[in-house]
Amino acid sequence: MKSILLSLPFLTSRGISPLLAASLIHAAVDEVLQTDLTEFKLRNVEAEGEGEEERFTLLDAELLQRCFFNKLRDVCCKWQKQLPPLRPPSHSLTVSIHAIRNVRRKMEDRHVLLPEFNQLFGLPDDVYRAYFAVFDGHGGVDAANYSATHLHVNVGLHEEIVTNPAEALKCSFQKTDEMFLFKAKREKLRSGTTGVSALIVGNKLHIAWLGDSQVMLVQQGKAVTLMEPHKPEREDERARIETLGGCVTYMDCWRVNGTLAVSRAIGDICQKPYVSGDADGDSFELTGSEDYLLLACDGFFDAIKPHEVVDLVLDHLMQTKGVGLKAAERLVAAAKENGSSDNITVLVVFLRDPQDILADSLRDSESPRADDDAQSSPFNFLSCEAAATQ
Secondary structure (H helix, E strand, O other), X not given: OXXXXXXXXXXXXXXXXXXXXXXXXXXXXXXXXXOOHHHHEEEEEEEEOOOOEEEEEEEOHHHHHHHHHHHHHXXXXXXHHOOOOOOOOOOXXXXXXXXXXXXXXXXXXXXXXXXXXXHHHOOOOOOOEEEXXXXXXXXXXXXXXXXXXXXXXXXXXXXXXXXXXXXXXXXXXXHHHHHHXXXXXXXXXXXXXXXXXXEEEOOEEEEEEEOOOEEEEEEOOXXXXXXXXXXXXXXXXXXXXXXOOOOEEEOOOEEEOXXXXXOEOXXXXXXXXXOEOOOEEEEEEOOOOEEEEEEEOHHHHOOOOHHHXXXXXXXXXXXXXXOOOOHHHHHHHHHHHOOOOOOEEEEEEXXXXXXXXXXXXXHHHHOOOHHHHXXXXXXXXXXXXXXXXX
């Protein structure tokens, strides 16, 4: 799985288009899965769950990765002679990403962007899909690395990715947590990570999250809050923790059992079950009036309010004449200027052309009825039934 994450930038850095790179990787993975994997088997181990035992097969990661890259090379050579027909994506999104270590000793944030989700997982239908995620690690980088490597794979391979993508996304958080906890127990790892992800499927937006990394939307120049982060001081989170026998105490901020400042995360094996790996999720209908999505860690949101994001991005677009590729860089700089000392990661997904967003803003600012029009345009997001039942 790590090979997938490594090979995408490897191929694109050599001038291969993201569409072709994702298709090549999918073909190489298919060939690996068709080989006899017993030669990579290390041993079988048993993990004790709640009232049951689960058996895992461990594979030699180094040998398997070497096999994958050999298959990838073979596919590249084969396709160089005769390129199969590739279906181009129906959408093209402008994405801006920027991440800094800031003044922290280590960089424990990770991020993933997969606009070519269909090609990577071989989904043959005409529905556009794109996946984005931000992870904010703590106590080490292992959990964030693991989540950035495995979560999107669990989503793409989930049996309900086509029929119920909201459920596939939400359930994949829990599966990734279970997988990492097994690794953490075996390797004595204590790290954890918050995470937030967005999966665009046609005209639907599905989100899921654990902890205090967040996703927000800007629609027609207005900030829209999509979620509530998992913090120990939330009444429902405090009640859940105390029912389990844990406690929430104040030590410079509210913390679970006097340690973690988040109440849900992947990993944190020593704080389970008080720090839950059960993600929250929601789904929304996209109407075409949405400007952009923003995913970021708490190092950003602790320093920048949602309504400030709108002004910062618009100011950036005005300065660059509608070029949005460095919008995230501007936002990260603003968070640092506002006093953030944490790692900062910001991912901006433009759902409309940045030049159109700028043009509409300039047109509205010249209209004497701009304020009245804004007040008469209600937010038009509809929660999906699938999310309501989760």
